[in-house]
Amino acid sequence: MYTIEVKNLYKNYYSDKSGKFAGIGKKPNTEDDSNSVPLQGLGAGISFDVNRGEIFGIIGPDGAGKTTLFRILTTLILAESGTATIDGFDVVKDYKEIRKRVGYMPGRFSLYQDLTVEENLEFFATVFNTTIEENYELIKDIYVQIEPFKKRRAGKLSGGMKQKLALSCALIHKPSVLFLDEPTTGVDPVSRKEFWGMLQKLREQGITILVSTPYMDEASLCDRIALIQNGQFLKIDTPQYIVSQFADVLWAAKSDTMHKLLEDLRKDEQVKSSFAFGDSIHITSPLNPPEGDLNSLSIDKLTKYLTKIGHKNVEIKEIEPTIEDCFMNLSQTK
Amino acid sequence: MKQLLSFIRKEFHHIFRDKATVMILLLMPIIQIILFGFALSQEVKNTKVVVLSTTSDEATRRIINRIDASEYFDVVGTVHNSDEIDAAFRDGKAKLAMIFEDHFSENLKHTGKSHIQLIADATDPNAANSFMFYASNIITNYQQDISQPQSGGGMIVPEVKMLYNPQMKSAFNFVPGVLGMIMILICAMMTSIAIVREKEMGTMEILLVSPMKPMYTILSKISPYFVLSVINFATIMLLSVFVLKVPIAGSFISLFIVSLLYIFVALALGLLISTVTNSQLAAMMISGMGLMIPVMLLSGMIFPIENMPAFLRFISNFVPARWYIDAVKTIMIKGLGLGAVLKDVGVLVLMGTVLVTISLKKFKVRLE
Known part of the structure; x- marks a missing residue:
């Protein structure tokens, strides 16, 4: 039995008046055909399973439907169709049972700002019918870092410390499944790294973790990931496998005039896609050009061409794809 | 728990x-x-009163004294003609004017009847109502006091009692x-x-x-x-x-x-x-x-x-x-x-x- 089982989950609500789709999944046979490309075997809504003790990442940009999915799984909202179970309990029928055994950390900092660190933790411990002492072992590593500030009001903590407190509060009742909705958004890089370190430790304790993030670089820290866009999963697999499946050649290009470089590359028909990535531009071109196609692109050819049309210090090298490259590649084929 | x-x-x-x-x-x-x-407070207290009285006699003096002595009124002065009353009202110097007819006391004694005109500033109708009521009461009381000795029956004296809130607070x-x-x-x-x-x-x-x-x-x-x-x-x-x-x-x-x-x-x-x-x-x-x-x-x-x-x-x-x-x-x-x-x-x-x-x-x- 999977810890989390999701089948054909679908939920659509119009977040604004424009009537744009907002939610997750795709209803079969909708009138709007523009985006109803059938997903690989996923059918109507979204489906996935999470194993016990796994860190499962939901990776996607803002507005992709991550929070909607989390709220359905934490029994906060109801899906229109499809089913989901947590530890074998149905999210609709057995919501009370689920609420006893999951830990949930919403995307927004949701603790009491006017209570101290200690009071927050104590309050959530009693809400879950437990005490800080009972499960101190579980939160010890995290809590010791904020313990020196335990008399401070939660609202006065730094972003990273708030996150640690929120995680402590979500963990205080030793949940079997932890739902972390964008836990690292708005947190500094050092704290983010620490935070992921803590998640690894929690996994070792057998806690199943479903975590969402808009940061692609965090994907490789998950056991498995689902790439999500516009409420639909592009791919579900281990980050390593997704990267290895990258079907194209990937180059990173630099020149003195980056903006113009991006424009020129986008005009070039042989370049499949190009997008700014940090301080360079990532270019993909089909891996296997048609047999005997003398015009097929090579680093040399492209460098010469770019230099000819006025770019200086053109530098192109082949690189290994990252999850973000995979995401861009997958989302463009959709 | x-x-x-x-x-x-x-x-x-x-x-x-x-x-x-x-x-x-x-x-x-x-x-x-x-x-x-x-x-x-909606209570009427220290309402300013001006008096117009051509003949100063005992009856007018007594009534004026009673008015002045009550906590509801404050006699601020006497005037001599209706123009001055108008002026007092316009300037806000008075809320109530009492006009005694000529030979007030004599008329009262000889004919048993005399007139007092009460003019109120009714911009606040509730307040005007209340202090008119108080003023009439005071005058009625005086009339009862002076008519008591010669009371020959046939006179109905209403006795008003304000139940539960006698002071009208x-x-x-x-x-x-x-x-x-x-x-x-x-x-x-x-x-x-x-x-x-x-x-x-x-x-x-x-x-x-x-x-x-x-x-x-x-x-x-x-x-x-x-x-x-x-x-x-x-x-x-x-x-x-x-x-x-x-x-x-x-x-x-x-x-x-x-x-x-x-x-x-x-x-x-x-x-x-x-x-x-x-x-x-x-x-x-x-x-x-x-x-x-x-x-x-x-x-x-x-x-x-x-x-x-x-x-x-x-x-x-x-x-x-x-x-x-x-x-x-x-x-x-x-x-x-x-x-x-x-x-x-x-x-x-x-x-x-x-x-x-x-x-x-x-x-x-x-x-x-």
Whole structure:
């Protein structure tokens, strides 16, 4: 039995008046055909399973439907169709049972700002019918870092410390499944790294973790990931496998005039896609050009061409794809 | 149980760490009582009077003295013609003018009849009515005094008695009104804001995804405001008895029971508001506009319900404060027992039960 089982989950609500789709999944046979490309075997809504003790990442940009999915799984909202179970309990029928055994950390900092660190933790411990002492072992590593500030009001903590407190509060009742909705958004890089370190430790304790993030670089820290866009999963697999499946050649290009470089590359028909990535531009071109196609692109050819049309210090090298490259590649084929 | 207690403790933390709000909540009844009691008093006191009397004789002097001696009037001067009266009114130097006819005393003695014209500034009709009434009373009294020796029967002397409020103090009217208003404000408004705040801050999400029973959440949210309301009730009672000198004529226990009932209705109202709104601002607007105004205007606190058009009178039946204020007046001012306010109590119980049932039904166990 999977810890989390999701089948054909679908939920659509119009977040604004424009009537744009907002939610997750795709209803079969909708009138709007523009985006109803059938997903690989996923059918109507979204489906996935999470194993016990796994860190499962939901990776996607803002507005992709991550929070909607989390709220359905934490029994906060109801899906229109499809089913989901947590530890074998149905999210609709057995919501009370689920609420006893999951830990949930919403995307927004949701603790009491006017209570101290200690009071927050104590309050959530009693809400879950437990005490800080009972499960101190579980939160010890995290809590010791904020313990020196335990008399401070939660609202006065730094972003990273708030996150640690929120995680402590979500963990205080030793949940079997932890739902972390964008836990690292708005947190500094050092704290983010620490935070992921803590998640690894929690996994070792057998806690199943479903975590969402808009940061692609965090994907490789998950056991498995689902790439999500516009409420639909592009791919579900281990980050390593997704990267290895990258079907194209990937180059990173630099020149003195980056903006113009991006424009020129986008005009070039042989370049499949190009997008700014940090301080360079990532270019993909089909891996296997048609047999005997003398015009097929090579680093040399492209460098010469770019230099000819006025770019200086053109530098192109082949690189290994990252999850973000995979995401861009997958989302463009959709 | 431990959950509940811990939750209640947390609620008290919220309230008492927000110093400004606590001060407002605790000082508001005091300020309202003092404002209504002293500044906004509708009682007529020291109304300025000018006198026009062509002949200064004993009768006119006596009447003027009596007027001046009463606490309602203050004779500020004498004038000599109607132009001067007009001027006094225009400049606000007088609210009332007394014009004695020529040879007032002589006419009175010889014909047994004489005239005094009273002219009032009626820009404030209620005040004008009252001091006209006082002035006529004083004159009638004088007439009775002088006519007593030769009284030959056939004269009807009305003896007016102001029951329950012999001194016509407006405090007797507004103390119940302020009670009705403060309770609504604190219970309904603050409770709804407190619950909606959890929604707005996102903490409701965590509370929902926990074994916490919704009933516990509600109970702990309302309990601090219940305590605050009882404190305010005590403050208002102390102020009205010792500062405004409005005694509690009936049983204090009955009064307290009725007040608890009203607090319960107000809390239920706040709960209902919190279930239909999602922002603190909306909760405030609904409780402010939707509760304060009906309480002020339709409860009989300011305008008598009997004088309202049938439609408004009908609406006023749905304002809990109307029934509460009626009950408080009956117990506190008239000194009657619980038996006399059974109707009010019944209506409040019904309202409370209906409101609690609806809001418990509407209380969402999910976000939407």
